[in-house]
Amino acid sequence: MLREITEQPAVVGRLLDAAREVVAVAGALRRRDPAAVIFTARGSSDNAAVYGKYLIEATLGIPCGLAAPSVVTLYERPPRLRGGVVVALSQSGESPDVVEYVRAARRQGALTVGVTNAPASALAGATHHTLLLHAGPEHSVAATKTYVAQLTVLAMLVSAWAREVALERGLMGLPALLEQALALEPVARETAPRYRHMEECLVTARGYNYATALEAALKLKETCYVAAEALSAADLLHGPIAVVEHGFPVLLFALRGRALSFMQQVAARLAGLGAELITITDDEPLPGAAVTLRLPQASSGSAFPEALTPVPAIVPAQLLAYHLSVVRGVNPDVPRGLRKVTRTR
Amino acid sequence: MLREITEQPAVVGRLLDAAREVVAVAGALRRRDPAAVIFTARGSSDNAAVYGKYLIEATLGIPCGLAAPSVVTLYERPPRLRGGVVVALSQSGESPDVVEYVRAARRQGALTVGVTNAPASALAGATHHTLLLHAGPEHSVAATKTYVAQLTVLAMLVSAWAREVALERGLMGLPALLEQALALEPVARETAPRYRHMEECLVTARGYNYATALEAALKLKETCYVAAEALSAADLLHGPIAVVEHGFPVLLFALRGRALSFMQQVAARLAGLGAELITITDDEPLPGAAVTLRLPQASSGSAFPEALTPVPAIVPAQLLAYHLSVVRGVNPDVPRGLRKVTRTR
DSSP states (O other): HHHHHHHHHHHHHHHHHHHHHHHHHHHHHHHHHOOOOOEEETHHHHHEEEEHHHHHHHHHHOOOEEOOHHHHTTTTOOOTTTOEEEEESSSSSHHHHHHHHHHHHHTTTOOEEESSSSSSSSSHSSSSSSEEEOOOOOOOSOOOOHHHHHHHHHHHHHHHHHHHHHHHHHHTTTHHHHHHHHTTTTHHHHHGGGTOOEEEEEEEEOGGHHHHHHHHHHHHHHHOOEEEEEEEEEHHTTGGGOOOOOOOOEEEEEETTHHHHHHHHHHHHHHHHHHHHHHHEEESOOEEEEEEEEOOOOOTTGGSSSSTHHHHHHHHHHHHHHHHHTTTTOOOTTTTTTTTSSSOO | HHHHHHHHHHHHHHHHHHHHHHHHHHHHHHOOOOOOEEEEEEEEHHHHHHEEEEEHHHHOOEEEEEEEEHHTTTOOOOOOOOTOOEEEEESSSSHHHHHHHHHHHHHHHOOOEESSSSSTSSSHSSSSEEEOOOOOOSSSSSHHHHHHHHHHHHHHHHHHTTHHHHHHHHHHHHHHHHHHHHHHHHHHHHHHGGTTTTTTEEEEEEEGHHHHHHHHHHHHHHHHHHHHEEHHHHHHHGGGGGGGGGOOOOEEESSSSSTTTHHHHHHHHHHHTOOOOEEEESSSTTTEEEEEOOOOHHHHHHGGOOOGGGHHHHHHHHHHHHHHHHHHTTTTTSTTTTOOOOOOO
């Protein structure tokens, strides 16, 4: 797992070099000009889909949905997609319900795009277009480099589709930012023992980084067996904040951009409740934080798009999950009860 | 909270009597024949929206999305809805981000429907159509009868929109089923002390009752301060099942219908891991369950639509949350850190 985490700058660099296939798919999407985009995915890929939803809605204004594959596989009712687009995310390309959803959508006339690390997979065979992750084999059951590659491909796709120069420029800075994020490894290693006996925690963020919170919580569950729940910071205030008592651990993402001031307010409120705040930020450390994992700011400064912050922001959380699993005596590469390809229908 | 739980059969009865306004809105939706339906909601209402999504997708085949209100309020990018429909759910009708999303959607040409308990609310003023919950004042911060009323209104709406006779017939049976579900109160009261010291749990279901799992987990968080996370049973197998060790509590819904056999398999797998299984079912008790809250079957037998099972299925979970909060010394009507109307933007 640790080796795969450290490969991430190289993976993203390779992806950026393979921009030509992304540009071709973006052209097809632009010509289709869909009324809606539906994502279908499971597990980590579902978290990447949440990122894709925010990205497309906020950049292109096209409403997006996350498919409930059960509607097709359990209830056998394929959605009428009438000229829509379906984006299917599966690292292995073998998740049966995702593949089945894509086939049903294609029969309904949807334009289908698969994002996968496996060129010979069932998913790659089922979609009109395939975008490869170029991440190399991922051996750890806990996905890390394929998740970061999924975010990057989605950002490349939307950047080309919307012809967003700021996104494109930001993308070029990602390998260096990822490299700098990896420099937080010693901090993650020193932090881990403090949470050796943590049984539960909340993970929170808002906007683009809601996906980061979901993915960080999943890594903590998979590799550390911590009951970590991710909540958008807005939803947190609508009820779940009741669980936060003195010493309750909350992992909070506060990245620069439009969500920052809201996250600072939520952090202050959590600190007031006595929460044990673990923060990941590329801004000033938050008052009341027990732990700060501080990401570098992009050298381009304020011009770095908030839309790309989820790519480096997940790295300290991956490092923390890795080191926490080690101090807890868990093998992070082979969590109990999991296999690399989960077959649900 | 307990009084409001027991009012639910009467609330649903009143709603069924007010079918005329639902039929009128259903006619407007049928004429619009939208390419997509977007739900916008927060808190418990968001869980009702998940139910609405499954219901519309599986009954009408129209793809649905849950709006990320942040896209409008943080990133100021209203989705281009081109003839779509937006359904906004807010019990108080005063959630600022929900109201703002509706206003933005209406400016984009969407047909907007508000579902609220407050006829004079900002939401009722902002939408083209309003469907009232007729639930009477809800004093407990933890929503119960308004949640059940939201599900019922959504089912009435889709039943009228799709002209689904089976749904309509099933709806008529709901007040009696809810009355029978309330008879589980003594079981919930006797069960509660066993979980007095529970700090965390998973809540799982699939298909229509995924919404039930989300709502049950929210009630446990709000009223008992238990870190309860809801997961679709399919997603559970894609990673989070790693947290389940011997004695780990899992609240599992296994209602009759297409999801049942999958839930039985998941229950067997969880029992094999030594999970402490609390089950809510209207079928045979599940082998390996530590606790069974058994709902009556509708007297119409196998004809009762699975799509309506989430209405009675939430009741035992509400009763369990109520009694658990009492044995834990919490006032379930006024959870710490919460107010009835949460104002997020």
